[in-house]
Amino acid sequence: MKNYYKLLALFLCALLAVSCGTKKHATASGSTEAGLATQQTGNQPVEANPQNETSITAKLRLDLSGGGKSVSVGGMLRMKRNDVIQLSLVTFGILEVARIEMTPDYFMIINKMEKQYVKAAYSDVPFLAQGNVDFRMIQAFFWNEQTPPIAAWERSDFVTLGGWNLPTRHLITIPYKSGSAKAALTLSNPKVESGWETRTALPTHYTEVPVDKLLSRIMNLTM
Numbered sequence: 001m002k003n004y005y006k007l008l009a010l011f012l013c014a015l016l017a018v019s020c021g022t023k024k025h026a027t028a029s030g031s032t033e034a035g036l037a038t039q040q041t042g043n044q045p046v047e048a049n050p051q052n053e054t055s056i057t058a059k060l061r062l063d064l065s066g067g068g069k070s071v072s073v074g075g076m077l078r079m080k081r082n083d084v085i086q087l088s089l090v091t092f093g094i095l096e097v098a099r100i101e102m103t104p105d106y107f108m109i110i111n112k113m114e115k116q117y118v119k120a121a122y123s124d125v126p127f128l129a130q131g132n133v134d135f136r137m138i139q140a141f142f143w144n145e146q147t148p149p150i151a152a153w154e155r156s157d158f159v160t161l162g163g164w165n166l167p168t169r170h171l172i173t174i175p176y177k178s179g180s181a182k183a184a185l186t187l188s189n190p191k192v193e194s195g196w197e198t199r200t201a202l203p204t205h206y207t208e209v210p211v212d213k214l215l216s217r218i219m220n221l222t223m
Helices: 004-029 126-130 135-142 211-219
Strands: 038-041 044-047 055-066 069-080 084-091 095-102 107-111 116-120 153-161 164-176 179-192
Touching: 055 084, 055 164, 069 135, 084 135, 116 211, 153 179
Parallel strands: none
Antiparallel strands: 038 044, 055 069, 055 179, 069 084, 084 095, 095 107, 107 116, 153 164, 164 179
């Protein structure tokens, strides 16, 4: 793939678009935001076990398609509950080329191929601030805690791990321009695992890209 930055921007767009849709749906129905202490199995929310494991990793495959084109890449998903979600994209099975890191305080996209990154608070991005989108919303989808479900993000192939009922297949429909794209995130070999670095240390020679540049890419996406 020639442009990993575009792949990251497109997948981030998927996460944010779905989160915005969830907020609107929840507001319209009078529902409260996704809680940090509930799980959802099927359509029935249940109390989360406070003894559940909080650090989980899995191999991932990300497939994007749209406009008659498609691209795929492998990588890793690492999650520490209420703290961080990391998606590392890897080529040739060994070389990390890009990373998305989301925490309660910021989201960051790192393009290691071009030695660039974007880092911003959710409140610093206008369309996120307007929708009150935050880390808790995005976390709810990965940990199977959404309230309520919406059609743009389909989840399947659930596994029980560390006391959680986690989806290993995510299919996200992303509207852009006059059409739409699809992002399929497939997880394999999920396991309870801690000891990994929860914050990415950026090399000093990496260049920060302004948030408005990221927004421009998202608003003018092509595959």
